[in-house]
Amino acid sequence: MGGHMGDFVEDCLHSSGLRVEPGSEFRCPACEARLDVEGVERWVRAAEEARDEAYSLIEGDGFTRIVLEERQREVYRRRKVLYELRDIPRSVAARPEMILVSYNAAEDAYECRIFYKEPRPVWGLERIEVEAELDSILALRAHPDPNVRLASGKVEEFHAFRQRSDGRDGYSPQRRVFYQNEI
Numbered sequence: 001m002g003g004h005m006g007d008f009v010e011d012c013l014h015s016s017g018l019r020v021e022p023g024s025e026f027r028c029p030a031c032e033a034r035l036d037v038e039g040v041e042r043w044v045r046a047a048e049e050a051r052d053e054a055y056s057l058i059e060g061d062g063f064t065r066i067v068l069e070e071r072q073r074e075v076y077r078r079r080k081v082l083y084e085l086r087d088i089p090r091s092v093a094a095r096p097e098m099i100l101v102s103y104n105a106a107e108d109a110y111e112c113r114i115f116y117k118e119p120r121p122v123w124g125l126e127r128i129e130v131e132a133e134l135d136s137i138l139a140l141r142a143h144p145d146p147n148v149r150l151a152s153g154k155v156e157e158f159h160a161f162r163q164r165s166d167g168r169d170g171y172s173p174q175r176r177v178f179y180q181n182e183i
């Protein structure tokens, strides 16, 4: 990155959050960095980019999955800081506009991606993974995020459909997209 304003990202993760300072600035109590709203937005984007980088590496490798999950958590943490600073209320009522369920044969699991219209809810999960067996899928019904509960119903539907079509003509669907009118 060079001697550029974004460098603090590598040095300090601002793990204890940011404090509001007079003059519409924010301060990290750990490293004393001062950021304006755009600086905080860049800080969030840096985490999103790091996450996307890990996403492109992911090929069923357990280690990259752990890295990806950690980076995803960092994205949520930074977004939460940003939205709290901006004092934007939680949009818990936001509904997904699309849910993509895909079957990962190597792990015998489903990956479920939830897509939101902007602005997406800060606390909303974008990706869940669940073993391809009914009990694990049903356990998601108790998840605190209403959109995960909603998505679990779609995974259940897809799972049932795959089980019915398995063995018939040797064809079993690998993925299914649910659009808003089906959600």
Ligand SMILES: [Zn+2]
Pocket (backbone or CB within 6 Å): 012, 013, 014, 015, 028, 029, 030, 031, 032, 033
């Ligand atoms: Zn800091």
